[in-house]
Amino acid sequence: MVCGLRRVFRPGTLSLPLPPLPSPPSRAAPTTGRGSALGPAGERPAAGVRGVDAPAAAGGGARPGPSAPSAVHALSVAGRKVCGMETSTEGEERADSGPGTVGVRADTAAVPPASLSPSRASDFMQCPLLYRFRVIDRLPEKPSEAATRGTLVHAVLERLFDVPAADRTAPRAKSLVPGQWELLRETRPEVVELFADDPEGERLARWLAEAERLVERWFSLEDPSRLEPAERELFVEAELDSGLRLRGIIDRVDVAPTGEVRIVDYKTGKAPRPEYAEGALFQMKFYALVVWRLKKVIPRRLQLVYLGSGDVLTYDPVRADLERVERKLLALWDAIRLATETGVWRPRPTKLCGWCDHRAHCPEFGGTPPPYPLPVRAPESGGAQQGRMGPD
Numbered sequence: 001m002v003c004g005l006r007r008v009f010r011p012g013t014l015s016l017p018l019p020p021l022p023s024p025p026s027r028a029a030p031t032t033g034r035g036s037a038l039g040p041a042g043e044r045p046a047a048g049v050r051g052v053d054a055p056a057a058a059g060g061g062a063r064p065g066p067s068a069p070s071a072v073h074a075l076s077v078a079g080r081k082v083c084g085m086e087t088s089t090e091g092e093e094r095a096d097s098g099p100g101t102v103g104v105r106a107d108t109a110a111v112p113p114a115s116l117s118p119s120r121a122s123d124f125m126q127c128p129l130l131y132r133f134r135v136i137d138r139l140p141e142k143p144s145e146a147a148t149r150g151t152l153v154h155a156v157l158e159r160l161f162d163v164p165a166a167d168r169t170a171p172r173a174k175s176l177v178p179g180q181w182e183l184l185r186e187t188r189p190e191v192v193e194l195f196a197d198d199p200e201g202e203r204l205a206r207w208l209a210e211a212e213r214l215v216e217r218w219f220s221l222e223d224p225s226r227l228e229p230a231e232r233e234l235f236v237e238a239e240l241d242s243g244l245r246l247r248g249i250i251d252r253v254d255v256a257p258t259g260e261v262r263i264v265d266y267k268t269g270k271a272p273r274p275e276y277a278e279g280a281l282f283q284m285k286f287y288a289l290v291v292w293r294l295k296k297v298i299p300r301r302l303q304l305v306y307l308g309s310g311d312v313l314t315y316d317p318v319r320a321d322l323e324r325v326e327r328k329l330l331a332l333w334d335a336i337r338l339a340t341e342t343g344v345w346r347p348r349p350t351k352l353c354g355w356c357d358h359r360a361h362c363p364e365f366g367g368t369p370p371p372y373p374l375p376v377r378a379p380e381s382g383g384a385q386q387g388r389m390g391p392d
């Protein structure tokens with residue numbers, strides 16, 4: 001048990017103070033804040049990958065897919081719904097700690113970062129040079145089996161809430177896997193490369209079976225027939241008093257009749273050891289801060305559902321937690337801005353370098369970064385702000 005952190009082990013349901021929500025009386029169009037994933041005429045967003053840290057000119061990320069806008073309950077966050085397949089921001093275990101706009105080189109000129117998401121904040125804390133490669137240079141990254149499986153599983157869990165509550169069974173959920181995989185192949189053709197060397201389809205079959213196992217495990221942790229999410233795959237964005245814009249995509253938001261809000265995130269990896277739980281919660285506190293700023297309500301509960309290990313981590317945040325995260329993010333943003341202006345982005349090698357797609361460009365591995373695409377000024381005390389940073 002980590003201080004303030006409740007860990008609920010498999011099997012069983014959660015010790016939730018939030019009762020299941022009734023079905024909404026009618027579907028409502030998502031509230032538009034800075035923009036809607038549905039266009040002015042209700043079109044679906046253009047195909048793309050999640051891009052919550054897109055530079056201002058890129059217009060943020062939207063996900064393609066067949067998803068209808070989900071019901072909007074009490075929580076209509078000033079953001080946009082993002083529907084369908086995407087690269088998600090799951091934790092470090094799954095490769096979807098990664099790419100937001102990552103993997104797709106923009107045709108437009110590089111621009112300074114204009115906002116911060118949990119994934120990109122984590123990138124900078126892990127390695128400032130990695131952040132540069134992903135956000136400033138926008139170097140392409142290859143899809144990975146783990147990240148793509150995470151994307152697939154997320155899509156299945158989201159889509160399952162489209163069917164009537166009584167039909168939300170494990171077999172029904174598993175039956176969605178092939179169709180969602182087909183959709184993923186259509187909307188993100190690069191994932192087809194993953195199995196290009198598997199003409200017999202054996203590896204693909206094992207990969208799909210593992211996705212089904214992860215989906216099935218969810219039913220030992222939550223009962224979707226008793227849940228009616230207020231939001232799924234919700235894009236949120238808030239501007240702090242300092243002008244820093246925070247953005248992210250929340251897997252699921254539950255709102256109790258009392259108005260209490262629970263933020264839920266699915267992970268296809270394993271739960272971290274207790275000493276690393278704080279890092280895992282960073283993303284959730286980030287979302288809680290955004291919701292608090294937008295709705296003036298501190299979420300009652302943050303919940304991480306680890307499908308890889310069958311664990312659930314919960315945390316009930318208090319105001320001081322979120323204020324601490326805000327201070328942390330402001331310091332992080334100052335460091336990012338300084339690095340952007342000076343062009344000083346230090347590599348910080350760790351064992352995570354083994355998963356980094358950019359070793360060929362990294363001085364730690366004998367590589368040379370591409371020419372810096374932004375104007376620079378001479379650093380005054382550059383680098384001091386790039387000391388080791390943690391989530392708390």
Ligand code: SF4
Pocket residue numbers: 127129130347348349350352353356357358359362363364365
């Ligand atoms: S290889 Fe390691 S040090 Fe180099 S950019 Fe990647 S994460 Fe940073």
